[in-house]
Amino acid sequence: xxxxxxxxxxxxxxxxxxxxxxxxxxxxxxxxxxxxxxxxxxxxxxxxxxxxxxxxxxxxxxxxxxxxxxxxxxxxxxxxxxxxxxxxxxxxxxxxxxxxxxxxxxxxxxxxxxxxxxxxxxxxxxxxxxxxxxxxxxxxxxxxxxxxxxxxxxxxxxxxxxxxxxxxxxxxxxxxxxxxxxxxxxxxxxxxxxxx
Numbered sequence: 001x002x003x004x005x006x007x008x009x010x011x012x013x014x015x016x017x018x019x020x021x022x023x024x025x026x027x028x029x030x031x032x033x034x035x036x037x038x039x040x041x042x043x044x045x046x047x048x049x050x051x052x053x054x055x056x057x058x059x060x061x062x063x064x065x066x067x068x069x070x071x072x073x074x075x076x077x078x079x080x081x082x083x084x085x086x087x088x089x090x091x092x093x094x095x096x097x098x099x100x101x102x103x104x105x106x107x108x109x110x111x112x113x114x115x116x117x118x119x120x121x122x123x124x125x126x127x128x129x130x131x132x133x134x135x136x137x138x139x140x141x142x143x144x145x146x147x148x149x150x151x152x153x154x155x156x157x158x159x160x161x162x163x164x165x166x167x168x169x170x171x172x173x174x175x176x177x178x179x180x181x182x183x184x185x186x187x188x189x190x191x192x193x194x195x196x
Contacts, residue, residue, distance in 0.1 A: 059088060062170050063121060066137050070122055073179035082127035090123045092116070092154070095131060096161050115157050118150060120165075124183065133164035133187045140170075 059067055067088060074084045098111035122135040136154065141147055158165035164186040168174075 062139060063088070063137055066168070066170070066174055067122065069174040069176045070135065070179055072176040073183065074124060076176065076180040077124075077183060084124050084126060084132060085129070087123045087125055087129075089119050089121065090134075092118045092120060092157060095120070095123060095134070096157055096163070099160065114153055118154065120154065124187075131163055133166060133183060134158055135166045135168060135183075138167050138169050 057064060067086065071086050074086050077084045092115035093112060096115060098108045100106050100108050100111065102108045120134045121137045124132040124135070126132055136151075138151075142151055155165065166182055166186050168179075168182075
């Protein structure tokens with residue numbers, strides 16, 4: 001009779017282990033569904049490039065410190081369409097386009113190439129996401145000859161497009177009120193609300 005109890009106990013232990021293994025596989029399948037979908041997509045195009053999310057922040061520490069104060073300054077400003085928002089690291093070719101017709105006998109492609117793959121650090125936009133002004137945070141890297149050429153390209157691009165462009169030297173801290181004042185001075189449509 002004792003052997004019958006031992007066998008019954010062994011059967012219950014084995015069944016418990018089988019149930020646990022099935023549950024673990026089911027939860028593992030849930031976690032890998034996305035990975036399998038990505039893997040399946042890659043298997044369909046095995047030569048397709050693979051990517052990963054960068055582990056560092058989108059902005060450098062200096063840019064992030066500036067962005068916090070710029071965001072606060074933007075909240076102090078109103079334009080004719082409502083609140084002003086901050087966009088970071090905007091590609092110049094997404095913001096500006098050559099002021100000539102496309103065609104083989106025009107400088108369109110050359111002018112576009114001169115701004116493509118370049119970005120401006122920050123763009124203030126209105127409630128409709130139309131650009132109000134662009135802001136470049138100038139750190140010591142802007143003293144290099146290659147950076148000077150890029151800076152000249154940006155200066156010319158914004159000047160000829162008629163979009164206000166503000167350069168701010170990097171420093172330890174920034175004043176949101178000073179930034180709001182500089183933006184207001186540079187942009188006729190931006191204004192600070194009256195004190196209440």
